[in-house]
Amino acid sequence: MTLFQQNIAEVTIKYSHKIKPSDQVRITGSKSVYDFVCPLWPDLEYRERFAVLLLSRSLKVLGLSWISTGGVSGTVVDAKLIFQVSLKSNASSIILLHNHPSGELRTSEADRRITRKIKDGAKLLDIDVLEHIILTSETYYSMADEGEL
Template sequence: MEASERKIDLFEVAEIKLSYSTKVKNSLRPKVGTSRQVYEVFAKAWEDDRIEFVEDFKVMLLSRANRVLGIVTISSGGTAGTVVDVKLVYAAAIKSAAQSIVLAHNHPSGNLLPSEQDKRLTQRIKQAGNILDIPVLDHLIMTSEGYYSFADEGEL
């Protein structure tokens, strides 16, 4: 059996295109300025049957005027945690031309206090944002009955 040889062109690469398009007018997007407003927007985007069931991690993408460009689910996990890839957080932010972001995840247990792991993850994402000039404005822990704001509590 003969091995087929294929000449490899070292200059053949995939073309990568970045684009952003929206169907929502800027004036119709919600504007957030407080943790309460952020919580209300996230609460509408969260699936009611999941908030007390499994942990999800979402990112709110914001314009320079703090208008919500969109909310993206970065990861879904089990009942006690989820794995967050910082690269995916910023891939979404860059693709949407976000000027800042707000993080959120839920605690199915109903506990509003952040774990040490929550604090470390927040700092890692914040450091990446500092390098990319896409700041993290807040990180909310969501439950069906309320929220905890890292920014409000001086944890950011």
């Protein structure tokens, strides 16, 4: 092994799942997303988290990836992490998700800005951003349903 080979990191990309396609959950709309994700979401009323739901071409769930965890009033979202996991899982489309611990369902300017940024980047990668949902412990807000996407 040469000195050059010793000083370079090896990059591996791996995605595996144990659920047969016939057993994967199919997303049919914002309510089905909320019903699927809400029971899996820790700390809905405690701290803000951001996640991405990864979908196949037939809108079946490939996985859920936690992108960031913040404090009571926000979290930092790194779009590169969203694209990394989307490409790694071979997702055809994604759904953005985050919670508002305050219970407030209105979108903020920061919510709209990160949605636009991710949607623009995803377009270059041929990945559709279908939805951005804000969750609370009682209900949800769908940016797609409300015409904000």
